[in-house]
Amino acid sequence: MTHPHENHAIGIAEQAELEIWQGIRDDTRRRLLKTVTVGVIYLIAALAVGAYLIVTIADVGRENVVLRGWQPVVVDVGWMLTIATGYGALAVTAFVGYLVTLLWIQDKLPAAAFQIVDGVPWIGSTIRVVAMGEFCQSIFQSLLRSQPIGVALDQASSAVGHAGMRRWSALASKRIEFGHPLAHVLQSSPIQDPPLSAVAAFAMQKLPASDSVDVWRRATSECHLLAQSRLDRTAMAVSVCCLLASVFIAFFALLLSGIAMRTMLQGLTY
Known part of the structure; x- marks a missing residue:
């Protein structure tokens, strides 16, 4: 006689599905990391070149004299050094943001931080659906082994990388034990993307x-399809934004340098 909580072996077809989903999540994180890395390199390179150009022009113009109202006036380059310092501060901020993003993509941020960063456009929506896919897959695996939903949620609390979903899964498991309806429990999830809301309705x-297993399989598959589509949009948006920001940063440095050079050259015409 088979105990209802006994683990059942997962078939070859299901195991192949699980490996495909795992590959999609790994590829999504890898491509996100590559996109963000290239974008940050563009930004920091533009900031470094811009700061170097501004500092160089300021050094050339130091102690230069121009005539204003027939009075000799030393060229003020302090404002240029202030802007160059601002460029340096932006570069440090970009690097720190990059490190935080690395931890975010690799699911190494604390739960409180996830609540903040998950709202970031593009990257946040992609990370959310990847975490949801991992959660749904964990529940699907547990149901395949004929485990009750409370046990499945408890196992998801250790299987999911997203700290927010991990903490919620542990609490959700306790709520199921206390007799709360599954639909109400799912509605309290910190991530409410369409696949999970559909599961809550079912x-x-x-x-x-058997139907419950199929519902979670469909939800898991939908999450991974959604992750792929969101990844494409995110990669395009992040690349374009970083490129445009880099161009603006470099152009602004050139503009300021041109203004400063014009002032210095005016001092040579008298």
Whole structure:
């Protein structure tokens, strides 16, 4: 006689599905990391070149004299050094933001930090659906082994990398033990992307075990398809934004340098 909580072996087809989903998540994180890395390199390079150009022009113009109202006036380059310092501060900020993003993509941020960064456009929506896919896959695996949903949620609390979903899964497991309906529990998830909301709607119905497994399989598959589509949009948006920002930073440095050079050259014409 088979105990209802006994682990059942996962079939070859299901195992192949699980490996495909894992590959999609790994590829999504890898491509996100590459996109962000290239974008930050563009930004820091533009800031470094811009700061160097501004400091060089300021050094050339130091102690230069121009005539204003027939009075000799020493060229003020302090404002240029201030802007160059601002460029340096922006470069440090970009690097720190890059380190935080690395931890974010690799699911190494604390739960409180996830609540803040998950709202970031493009990257946040992609990370959310990847975390949701990992959560749904964990539940799907547990249901395949004929484990109850409370046990599945408890196992997801250690299987999912997203700290917010991990903490919520542990609490959700306790709520199921106390008799709370699954639909209400799912509605309290920190991530409310469409696949999970659809599962919550199905959970309001009394479904056979086989149908429940199928619902979670569909949700997991939908999460990974959504992750791929969001990744493409995110990669395009982040690349374009970083490129435009880099061009603006370099152009602004050239503009300021041109203004300063014009002032210095005016001092040579008298």
